[in-house]
Amino acid sequence: MSHLYIIATPIGNMEDITLRASRILKNEVDLIFCEDTRQTRKLLNHLGINLPLISLHSHSPESKILHAINELKKGSTVAYLTDAGTPGISDPGSRLVREAVKNNYAVTPLPGPSALTAALSISGFPEKEVIFTGFLSKKEGKRINELKALAEFEGLLVIYESPHRIIKMLHAINEVFPDKEILIAREITKIHEEFIRGTAHEILSMDPPFTQKGEFTLVIRNKKARS
Numbered sequence: 001m002s003h004l005y006i007i008a009t010p011i012g013n014m015e016d017i018t019l020r021a022s023r024i025l026k027n028e029v030d031l032i033f034c035e036d037t038r039q040t041r042k043l044l045n046h047l048g049i050n051l052p053l054i055s056l057h058s059h060s061p062e063s064k065i066l067h068a069i070n071e072l073k074k075g076s077t078v079a080y081l082t083d084a085g086t087p088g089i090s091d092p093g094s095r096l097v098r099e100a101v102k103n104n105y106a107v108t109p110l111p112g113p114s115a116l117t118a119a120l121s122i123s124g125f126p127e128k129e130v131i132f133t134g135f136l137s138k139k140e141g142k143r144i145n146e147l148k149a150l151a152e153f154e155g156l157l158v159i160y161e162s163p164h165r166i167i168k169m170l171h172a173i174n175e176v177f178p179d180k181e182i183l184i185a186r187e188i189t190k191i192h193e194e195f196i197r198g199t200a201h202e203i204l205s206m207d208p209p210f211t212q213k214g215e216f217t218l219v220i221r222n223k224k225a226r227s
Contacts, residue, residue, distance in 0.1 A: 002072040004100045005029065005079040006093060008086040008112030011215075012190035014046050016113045024110065025049050030076040033068050033096065039083040056080070058092050065092075065099050072105045086114040116158055119185040119217040122195065127223065129155030136161075140168065147176040150222075157220040163212045167204070173220065174200035181221040187214035 005024060010016040025032075026049055033056040034040040040053055056064045071078050080087050080096055087093030100107050116132055131153050137143045150157050161169045166184075173182065182203065184196040196203055196210050203210065 002075055002105050003028075003077045004068075004072060004096070004105055004107045005077070005110055006087045006097065006107065007079050007081050007110045008114065009040075009043055009081050009084060011084040011113045011115050011118070011188055012193075014043065016189060017043065017047065018110065018112045021110045021112060022047055022049075025051070025079065028077050029079045031071060032079045032081055033064070034081045035083045035092075040081050043081075056092060056096065060092060065095055068096055069099050069103055069105075072100065072103070084113070084115075086112065086116075113189070115160070115185070115188050115215070115217045118188050119158065119183060119219050120156065122185070123156070123183045123219045123221075125156055125181070125183070125219065125221045127155045127221065129153070130158060131155065132158045134160055136169070138165065140172070143169070143172050144175065147172055151176055154222055154224050157218075157222055159218045159220070161216040161218060163214060163216065166212055166216050169218070170200045170204050173218075174204065177220055177222060180223070183219040184210070185217040185219070186211065188217065190214070 007021050007025070025047065029051060031052040031054065032040060033054050035057045037053040037055050044051060054067065056068065068078055080093055082093065088097060097107055120130065131150065133150065136146045136159060178201065179199060182198065182200055184203065186194040186196070192211070192214065194210065
């Protein structure tokens with residue numbers, strides 16, 4: 001029976017792939033749609049699995065989604081994997097899931113690694129209300145406006161950022177959230193994993209400065225003072 005599996009993959013450390021994900025990839029899946037075939041091939045080689053791979057990323061045309069649905073119509077068991085983390089969070093996985101559901105195919109999540117939940121789990125911030133933004137705008141003015149809109153929300157804000165814009169992001173956070181606690185998680189689960197804590201001003205003033213390489217996940221604790 002046709003089935004779509006949404007499979008979380010390691011965000012750095014290959015050992016974080018789950019036993020269940022490995023078993024289903026080995027024994028049930030016929031082909032994989034993935035964000036980058038080169039990255040997914042590395043994971044499959046690590047697991048000793050050889051399956052056909054088809055690219056499906058954020059810039060893929062709608063025809064790629066239809067290709068996956070047609071494979072399900074043929075009776076194939078299909079998996080979707082991103083380069084790292086849980087599909088459907090910050091990638092085209094949600095488009096594929098919507099089409100599969102619309103066509104009445106079973107969709108099953110195989111949970112696992114996620115930079116979002118990993119950063120929250122070690123933040124030490126007790127608030128339960130969370131907004132996940134993914135990547136904010138590359139344009140400075142628009143990024144500031146996005147942060148100002150987020151400032152209306154009381155809780156935890158989780159933002160992804162690249163090494164090329166992390167300093168600009170911190171300056172923007174310092175402008176909008178000058179006294180708020182921040183956790184920066186860098187290269188989660190990888191060899192150079194690093195966690196940096198403090199206000200944006202404190203982090204920008206670090207000597208020596210933190211390393212501006214790798215992937216960054218920021219958690220802002222937007223806790224408002226009580227009158």
